[in-house]
Each structure stands twice: as C-alpha cells, then as structure tokens.
Amino acid sequence: MFNLIRRDLILQKRQLLIFAPFVCFFIFMNSHPALIFLIASVFIPLNTYAYDEKAETNILLNSLPYTRKEIIASRYVGAVVYMVLSIGFSSLALFIFNKPFTVTDMAIGSSLFLLFAALTFPLFYILKPGYISTVVIIGFIVTVILFQAAENFLAQHLTAITEFVTGLSTTTLYAGSAVAVLTLYAVSWIISSVIYFRKAF
Amino acid sequence: MENVVELNNVSKSFKGFSIDHMDLQVKKGFVTGFIGANGAGKSTTIKMMMNLLRPDNGEVKILGLDYETHEKAIKERIGFVYDGNVFFEGLNLKDIKRIVAPAYKSWDHSLFAQYVEQFELPLNKPIKTFSKGMQMKVSLAIALSHHAELIIMDEPTAGLDPIFRRELLDLLQELMVDGERTIFFSTHITTDLDRIADYIAFIQNGELIFNQSIHEVAENYALVKGGMELLDRDTEKSFVHVHRAPTGFEALTDNISAVKNTFGNEVIIERASLEDIMYYVKGGKNVV
Amino acid sequence: MQIIISNSSKEPIYEQITNQIKSSILAGELEEGTAIPSMRKLAKDLQISVITTKRAYEELEKAGFIYSIVGKGSFVAEQNLELMKEKKLKVIEEQLNSVITNSREIGLSLNELQDLLKILYEE
Numbered sequence: 001m002f003n004l005i006r007r008d009l010i011l012q013k014r015q016l017l018i019f020a021p022f023v024c025f026f027i028f029m030n031s032h033p034a035l036i037f038l039i040a041s042v043f044i045p046l047n048t049y050a051y052d053e054k055a056e057t058n059i060l061l062n063s064l065p066y067t068r069k070e071i072i073a074s075r076y077v078g079a080v081v082y083m084v085l086s087i088g089f090s091s092l093a094l095f096i097f098n099k100p101f102t103v104t105d106m107a108i109g110s111s112l113f114l115l116f117a118a119l120t121f122p123l124f125y126i127l128k129p130g131y132i133s134t135v136v137i138i139g140f141i142v143t144v145i146l147f148q149a150a151e152n153f154l155a156q157h158l159t160a161i162t163e164f165v166t167g168l169s170t171t172t173l174y175a176g177s178a179v180a181v182l183t184l185y186a187v188s189w190i191i192s193s194v195i196y197f198r199k200a201f
Numbered sequence: 202m203e204n205v206v207e208l209n210n211v212s213k214s215f216k217g218f219s220i221d222h223m224d225l226q227v228k229k230g231f232v233t234g235f236i237g238a239n240g241a242g243k244s245t246t247i248k249m250m251m252n253l254l255r256p257d258n259g260e261v262k263i264l265g266l267d268y269e270t271h272e273k274a275i276k277e278r279i280g281f282v283y284d285g286n287v288f289f290e291g292l293n294l295k296d297i298k299r300i301v302a303p304a305y306k307s308w309d310h311s312l313f314a315q316y317v318e319q320f321e322l323p324l325n326k327p328i329k330t331f332s333k334g335m336q337m338k339v340s341l342a343i344a345l346s347h348h349a350e351l352i353i354m355d356e357p358t359a360g361l362d363p364i365f366r367r368e369l370l371d372l373l374q375e376l377m378v379d380g381e382r383t384i385f386f387s388t389h390i391t392t393d394l395d396r397i398a399d400y401i402a403f404i405q406n407g408e409l410i411f412n413q414s415i416h417e418v419a420e421n422y423a424l425v426k427g428g429m430e431l432l433d434r435d436t437e438k439s440f441v442h443v444h445r446a447p448t449g450f451e452a453l454t455d456n457i458s459a460v461k462n463t464f465g466n467e468v469i470i471e472r473a474s475l476e477d478i479m480y481y482v483k484g485g486k487n488v489v
Numbered sequence: 490m491q492i493i494i495s496n497s498s499k500e501p502i503y504e505q506i507t508n509q510i511k512s513s514i515l516a517g518e519l520e521e522g523t524a525i526p527s528m529r530k531l532a533k534d535l536q537i538s539v540i541t542t543k544r545a546y547e548e549l550e551k552a553g554f555i556y557s558i559v560g561k562g563s564f565v566a567e568q569n570l571e572l573m574k575e576k577k578l579k580v581i582e583e584q585l586n587s588v589i590t591n592s593r594e595i596g597l598s599l600n601e602l603q604d605l606l607k608i609l610y611e612e
Contacts, residue, residue: 003303065276201253399540
C-alpha cells in the first residue's frame with residue numbers, strides 16, 4: 001500500500017513543481033491561514049483523482065497484485081499523509097514569510113480538508129469518468145465561497161453562536177468536531193470501498 | 202493435464218448481452234487462442250479472468266486459487282497485455298517501472314533491463330510517444346519481468362504491422378520452451394494462431410462453441426464442396442451452415458465421417474481454416 | 490536433425506515430422522540412442538505449435554521409433570531389424586508382383602525379365 005501512496009509523487013512530479021508557488025501565491029494574497037492549509041492539502045489528492053478517474057488507471061491498478069480494498073485504503077490514508085506533509089510545508093512557508101498562524105488554523109484547515117475529502121471521494125466512484133474533475137473543482141470552489149460566507153455569517157451573528165459555543169468547553173468543542181469529522185471520513189471510506197468493490201472495469 | 206484457468210458455470214449478463222453457464226479450461230504449458238467476432242464476449246471473459254469484472258454466477262479459478270481469498274497471490278503470477286495502453290501515458294518507462302515494480306514480490310530488475318534492451322524501448326520518453334507495437338512490448342516486458350506463469354493477452358496483435366506481429370509470435374514461442382508458462386491469447390486475426398496455438402477456444406454470442414486442440418478442430422471441422430443436386434433436407438443435416446451458389450455449394454461440417462458416409466466421393470472435403478469456421482458458425486446451425 | 494515443413498502440403502504437419510524423422514532413423518542418419526530435441530525446442534525451431542510436435546513424438550513413440558525419459562528427453566529407440574526386413578520383403582514382393590503383371594501384359598518372358606533385372610541390379 002505504501003507503494004500506491006508513493007505512486008502519487010512519481011505521477012505528479014511536474015505538478016509538484018508548481019505546488020510551492022501555488023501555496024506562496026495564497027500567502028501573498030494574505031488569505032486566511034486556515035484556507036491556505038486547506039488549499040495546500042487538497043492539491044495532491046485532487047491531482048491523483050484526475051489520473052484515477054481514467055478507466056485505464058483502474059484497469060492497471062486492478063491487474064497488479066493489489067486488492068480493491070487496498071486501492072481505496074491507499075487513497076484515504078494517502079490523503080491524510082499528504083495533508084500532514086502539505087500543512088507542514090505551508091506552516092514553514094508562513095513562518096518564513098512571517099505571517100502569523102495558530103494551531104487552531106491548522107485544525108480548521110485539516111478538518112475542512114477531511115470534510116471535503118469525505119464528501120467528494122465517493123463521488124469519484126459514482127460519477128462517470130470525465131465529469132468527476134469538473135464536479136469536484138466546482139464543488140471545491142463552492143466550498144471555499146461557502147467558507148468565506150460562513151466567516152461573514154459568523155461575524156454578523158456572532159453573539160448567538162458564541163453564546164452557544166461558550167456554553168461548551170473548548171476541549172469539548174474541539175474533541176466533538178474532531179470526532180464528527182473523523183466519523184464522516186471513516187463512513188466515506190466505507191462507502192467508497194463498497195462502491196469500488198462492485199465496480200466493473 | 203493441469204488447468205491454469207477454470208471457469209465453471211460462469212454467467213454474466215449485461216443489457217443486450219450475456220454469457221450463460223460458460224465452462225472454460227486453459228491447459229498449463231500451452232497456448233490457447235481465444236477467437237470470436239467483435240462483441241462475442243472475448244473481453245468480458247478476459248475481464249472475469251482478471252477479476253476486473255465479477256461473474257453473476259459461477260466460479261473462476263486461476264492457478265487453482267480463487268479471487269475471494271487469493272487475489273494478490275493470483276495477480277502476482279499473472280502477466281497482462283491489453284489491447285490499449287493502460288500505463289500512465291504521460292510517464293516514461295523508468296517512472297512506470299518505479300510504480301509497477303514494487304507491486305510484485307518477484308520483480309526481476311535485471312530481467313526487465315534485459316527485455317528493455319532486447320525490445321529497444323527508450324526509458325526516458327513518455328509512453329504516449331510510443332507506437333502501438335512498442336506499447337505492447339512495454340506490457341510484455343512488464344509481464345515477463347515478474348516471471349508470470351500465466352500470460353493473458355487481450356487482442357495483443359490488433360493494429361500491429363505484420364513484421365511486429367511476427368516478432369511477437371517468435372517471442373511467445375521462445376517463452377513456451379520451458380513448459381512452465383501458459384498463454385491465453387484473444388484475437389480476431391486467426392492467422393496469428395496458425396503458428397503458435399495449441400488449443401482454440403471459440404466464443405460466439407457469449408457462448409463457448411468449442412475449446413479443442415488444433416488437431417481436434419482439424420479432425421472435426423471441414424469444408425465440403427459439391428453440386429447443388431446433392432443437397433436435400435436429409436443430407437444437409439451434417440452441415441453447420443451451407444452457402445449456395447449457382448456453381449455449387451460450400452458448407453461447413455462438424456461431422457466429417459457423416460459427410461463421407463452420405464456423399465462418398467461426390468464431394469470435395471477440405472480442411473477448414475479457423476476463419477472458415479468462424480464465418481460459417483456465425484450463420485447458425487442449418488440456417489438456409 | 491533436419492526437418493523441412495511445408496505449410497501448403499495436404500499432409501498434416503505432425504505427419505511430415507514423423508515421416509521425416511522415421512526416414513532419418515531408417516536411413517541410419519539418426520543412430521540408436523541419439524538424443525533428439527525436446528518437443529518444445531523443436532516446436533520453436535520449426536515455428537509451429539507445441540501440440541503439433543507433441544503429437545508427432547507421441548506417434549513416433551507408439552510406432553517404436555523413439556522413447557522418452559521424463560526429465561531427460563527423447564531418444565532414438567533400438568530398431569528391430571528382423572521385423573523391418575520382413576516388412577521390406579513384403580513391399581518388395583508386392584512391387585515384384587506388379588512388375589510381373591506388367592511383363593505379362595507385354596509378353597516379356599521370365600528369362601528376359603531376369604536378364605533385365607540382372608543388368609539393373611549390377612549397374
């Protein structure tokens with residue numbers, strides 16, 4: 001399975017060259033650090049799916065000595081691995097350019113990424129090849145817009161929400177969101193496995 | 202004799218096409234040619250052998266193992282060559298090797314290097330710049346570099362020029378010398394099989410018409426030619442299909458001795474080529 | 490060992506192989522105990538399918554011309570010369586019979602025929 005995850009780096013040699021400028025662009029744009037973490041995390045998995053929506057890729061992977069379970073697992077584990085690496089890289093870049101960020105930003109960025117991954121990954125196995133990238137890219141843009149809208153919404157209706165949130169302890173809040181996100185990710189993993197298992201190539 | 206592939210009572214249905222209760226055995230150490238018209242079910246059968254497609258019913262056994270419990274062990278020992286390129290076309294061969302090689306426990310780097318040299322494959326050019334023949338050689342080099350015991354090829358010669366086809370046949374023949382390898386080879390170009398096939402499996406509309414050694418095929422099927430006056434409802438019974446012309450008839454029989462009994466020396470009996478068999482069987486039994 | 494295969498011959502390929510190996514053995518070109526190529530090697534050399542050479546070897550074995558030892562290969566078998574002689578004699582007898590029939594048709598006497606045979610034999 002490690003090979004399947006490593007495969008993404010070999011496949012995306014060229015794309016990785018634009019990874020650094022891509023992240024730096026958002027840093028210079030003074031984007032919210034959480035958003036930068038999210039964008040950086042999405043980069044590799046999304047590129048992987050651009051390859052993997054092709055029928056040939058699935059025929060190849062399924063003809064090699066891998067089980068379908070492993071192929072799906074490599075996507076989900078790989079996404080987390082690359083998320084960690086991307087967030088590490090982005091933090092370094094933010095630090096170098098002297099932009100402030102907090103651990104909370106990281107937590108929000110990675111939670112949003114996992115949420116995004118949990119919602120979109122199964123789509124790749126449901127939708128027909130060719131449409132998937134479009135759907136996901138549009139989906140991603142919508143998510144980002146919603147994220148900003150949510151920020152505005154939060155700013156406006158802060159009192160009601162803060163009242164609710166302050167009612168909870170910080171730990172409960174973080175732990176609760178973490179559990180929710182991870183559960184969703186796990187459910188998504190299971191759904192993808194079931195769909196992929198039944199697929200014909 | 203040992204069977205490397207066994208399909209037992211396998212069924213798979215799609216909209217407008219189905220394979221019903223197919224039994225197919227592929228014998229170890231021999232080349233089995235899998236023939237049939239386009240759309241007859243060759244690719245579907247091969248996909249079921251590769252577990253790219255699951256049968257609705259029935260059992261698929263490869264090297265004595267089933268996919269439910271031994272998927273990795275089976276695929277470790279299969280080499281595959283598909284009609285089109287399945288490798289990431291933007292990558293060069295070196296990178297493809299870096300992706301594919303670690304998947305196999307038994308990958309042999311020096312053997313791969315040897316085939317790359319023998320096939321004159323460039324390591325640093327993207328696969329999409331390769332000709333069809335070269336892409337096929339890439340698949341073959343990969344299949345051979347992990348010591349595959351069963352090589353499954355889906356239309357490997359389609360779109361290849363005659364010289365390339367011949368080279369491929371030479372190579373396959375060399376592979377058969379030690380007797381450890383089995384080749385299952387689908388094609389609609391039957392002349393490819395004249396030279397190397399030991400067994401012929403013939404599929405038509407999702408149904409396996411026969412799976413016989415080339416000697417059995419030659420002994421069972423023949424072309425019969427004679428005058429129209431010889432044909433009547435009774436004599437036609439020994440023919441699979443009859444083609445009539447003002448100059449006489451030509452028919453395919455799957456029962457040579459019956460034809461000899463009925464017509465004696467009044468007809469000419471000739472060897473039927475695989476193409477003749479495919480053509481006449483498509484016409485259906487006793488269709489006029 | 491030389492074998493020439495004709496793809497356009499009416500004679501099946503396996504028969505062409507058996508016949509050619511048989512005549513090499515009978516002519517003494519392949520001596521008793523000589524190893525002959527494995528059927529897989531021969532198939533590759535002749536560019537034909539393995540099952541064809543397999544069948545040829547099986548027929549040769551059945552007819553007692555070769556024998557196979559698992560793991561070692563195939564060898565030319567000892568030929569029963571007495572039996573072979575007997576068979577040949579039978580063939581000669583048949584051929585002579587047709588010579589006699591032909592001779593009678595054109596009225597050739599036994600003496601004349603013997604003279605002719607003598608000349609041809611001593612040639």
